[in-house]
Amino acid sequence: MNTRHALSQNHLLATLPAEDRERLLTDLELVSMPRGQIIFDSDTQIRHVFFPTTAIVSLLYEMEDGSLLEVAMVGNEGIVGISLFMGGEATVSRAIVQSAGHGYRLNGRSLKSEFHRAGLLQRLLLRYTLTLMTEIAQTLVCNRCHSMEQQLCRWLLLRFDRLPANSLLITQEQIARLLGVRRALISKVVSNLRATGLIKLDRGRIAVLDREGLEAKACECYALIKDRLDLLLPKENVHKSAQ
């Protein structure tokens, strides 16, 4: 029962009709996802997929100098490991837990078999993949056209959207690494945001004070991505399946 309730914390699982979820139930394991956990590495076979509930996972690309840049994040709106059903034997990207929490783990065989039933889960997974792609593409053009302040606001908002709390445990150094810029730049931008009263800083913790202010400073990319994510789920189903 408890399990049943928690399943719905992941939007994809929540949207499944009861019968579909029933089939997966025995194979879905609630697991803790500690910060830094490597969900999958590049060029390795993926054995499980993860449906985060409270955890946030970064999808990262490695550069020639070894640094890891974030291309997208996955929280309770999605699934980690799409290449499993998209037919990539292995991925270029890595997935690492950025914000500790929980999620449901499902072995690859079960996912594939459910995927090939061609039911609602398949439709959901394909639509999610398309949404993820849109998010990456939007981030691409955002990088080109918008200031670091705008980009950071977008990034923060996307994080907070996926977090139960309104404070984020991360250092400026880590943000800089994920975004592929220098820490000094993040420090400057983040200090500005604090000075304007939009956020609060506290040694490795960032909290929102004025969400609307943040949205106003962010570029339109945030709204575009968010709209896309909201469109992903057929609204009627979310509640129906939540109980």
Place this chain on the structure above:
Amino acid sequence: MNTRHALSQNHLLATLPAEDRERLLTDLELVSMPRGQIIFDSDTQIRHVFFPTTAIVSLLYEMEDGSLLEVAMVGNEGIVGISLFMGGEATVSRAIVQSAGHGYRLNGRSLKSEFHRAGLLQRLLLRYTLTLMTEIAQTLVCNRCHSMEQQLCRWLLLRFDRLPANSLLITQEQIARLLGVRRALISKVVSNLRATGLIKLDRGRIAVLDREGLEAKACECYALIKDRLDLLLPKENVHKSAQ
């Protein structure tokens, strides 16, 4: 017969086993794709997909100021209109023919019905989509880390890979617009490349003189994307189905 031969110019169609291709044959129309043709616009229902043979199509995102930035290109290695089978009612992106040529048009219903047979075409399309996503993500991090010269070399090489000829009809102004930078910057970079003897310029036409030189100047992103595209196709099948 002629048709049969031309079908194989698109790698996805070429890879299909004869029986699958047979089913689609009557619905596949060879069409001319003139430069500037809008394959699909944003927020509109997609009615057809296109398998380019000699044409190159840009996938574009519109910015708030109305400019259109390229997030990826599709040539004979792919298909234009993935959101049709990925379940997006409409896309954020637009698709416009950048390099005139030909391609095969397939109506959405046929594609969907073949997709839902869950045969090789479905596998191919899903893998292609994953590859496209990888290409976008790689471009994202490339934008962040690499110089304009490296990026332009990558871009040129990706274009030439998809072209039958080794010369490209495009002005520096148009390149700048696609990449989201000023024309003056493209002019500078491109002049350098010409001075080094890597390319030849001629008022709206760019030709490669030294491909290896270009590859050497490009960042590793080019090789990564290219490897990914090559991996897409099961090699054995390409020849088998070409005749």
Place this chain on the structure above:
DNA sequence: AATTGTCTGTCCGAAAGCGTACATAACTTT
């Protein structure tokens, strides 16, 4: 031959971000 439009090369000051470095503050360990 003259005119007009397009494509290209270049220049300027301004802005954003890099690379590096250093200092302070806070927390942790001893």
Place this chain on the structure above:
DNA sequence: AAAGTTATGTACGCTTTCGGACAGACAATT
């Protein structure tokens, strides 16, 4: 309490790119 570690703020000169502008070269038209 002292020492070490981590997180942060900030400063300096440098490079890349922006934004805007201008002029020359070529092409098409008349």
